Amino acid sequence: MQDKKAIVLCANMYEERELWYPYYRLQEAGLEVELVGAEEGTYTGKAGLPCKVDKQISQINAEEVDAVIIPGGFAPDSLRRNQQILNVIKKVNNNGGLIAAICHGPWLLVSADIISGKHITCFWAIIDDVKNAGAHYEDREVIRDGNIVTSRIPHDLPEFMKECLTVLQD
Template identity: 45%
Template sequence: MAGKTVGVLVEFNYEDLEVWYPLLRFQEEGFRTIAIGPEKLKSYTSKHGYPCKSDTSIDAVTVADLAALVIPGGWAPDYWRRDPRFVDLVKDMFNAGKPVAAICHGAWMFCSARIIKDRKLTCFHAIKDDVINAGGLYEDSAVVVDGNLITSRVPGDLPQFCKAILQQLQAQ
């Protein structure tokens, strides 16, 4: 997997495991992993107080740089969905056919990018109505894969979530 980069979004109030598990899991598989934040080398604090320093800024990342994009949950997606730079990256990754994966509240990004009409996905139950109202076909499962769209619900789903992303990365 050398040469392939997996990007993981980071921002204040991210869900700890949903950032760190993918960053470390894909690194373990030989991928280069990068934390992508609003600003390069800025430290962002999680919901539980754990810091993550971004490796790069959203302005410095293009679809060509990434093999896959992971969107963690927590409250961070509520910041990203207000920022067209993040929404555009999600939409562009999706349109390029590259794996775009969201867990928990991360599915808000798919709603804002307007890419889930008639697509199957899951999310944290509290935003189920947002997903449905955006045209998504909600399913309460640990992981749902619909083409290059990969979704999960909660930190306990991370093993299945990362396995589904890895399967798509290995198929590239």
């Protein structure tokens, strides 16, 4: 997987475990991994851990991205308001790249309009949102539907990342 590139999205109030666990697992698997935010700078997680992004979304060429990882926390609520972020998600999805979202992360999949008819899981507070977007909600620790992988909570991270790495190897 040394020739593959992943981006991990970051904004204030991100869930630390859901950002850093995937970040290091993807690096360990040999991917080039970049932390990406709407703007340059440092964002603060829910527990106060800083995350300095490598690039802002305007510097990302979606054609070069094999995977988009969307951590949860409250960060997805602001990330979903950025059209450039949604455009990258749509393009990577259309190219068959991995789109992986955990916890509140599927909010971006709703806003990017890529989950209608898909089987999805998420944090319980956004179940209505994914259903209203036309997805089929299931309460499972991880769900893969094509190139889209979703999980519910930090406890699901081991299975979430196993499935993400499987998609990247396919």
